Amino acid sequence: MNQRSAVEELQRELCRRLPAEFFAAPPTCTLGIALNVRDGILPINGLRHPPSAGTSGWYIWAGExxxxxxxxxxxxxxxxxxxxxxxxxxxxxxxxxxxFLIAPGYEDIWFDEKLLRLDGE
Known part of the structure; x- marks a missing residue:
């Protein structure tokens, strides 16, 4: 199994566990990421808005x-x-x-309906 297939299988397994519908984020799409993620600051946070124009909808940042x-x-x-x-x-x-919010030995994953509305309300 190539690396891409292995990652997708991990993604699908996580979705089955929750349960949530698998929604691909192709490698050629972009996400928004804060520079502090590279600094090893914890926890790591992620949220997904609806994708648009070549973006995955994901935003990732580190810290509180x-x-x-x-x-x-x-x-x-x-x-x-x-x-x-x-x-x-x-x-x-x-x-x-x-x-999601992750740190060593900690994982929290939840649905936030507000992320589906572009006005944030």
Whole structure:
């Protein structure tokens, strides 16, 4: 099994466990990622909005605080995630509306309906 197939199988297994419908995030799509993820800050947070125009809808950041600064998230193709935080790849098959928070020995995954509304209300 190649690496891509192995990652997709981990994603599908996670979706079955929750249960949630598998929703692919192709490696050529981008996600928004905060630079602090590369710094090893914990926990790592992720949330998925509906995808649009070549983006996966995923936003990933590290630490307790979420910044509203316009340049907090940088675009990154999913295929380049290994140099940042490869441990999050298994969560990227979750559909829009899902969130995760991970740290060593800790995992929380939940659905947040507000993520499906672009107005955030």
């Amino acid at each position: 605080e979420f910044s509203t600064e316009a340049d907090f998230f940088k675009p990154l193709h999913i295929e380049h995630l290994d140099g940042w935080a490869p441990e999050i790849k298994k969560y990227l098959g979750l559909p829009p509306g899902w969130r």
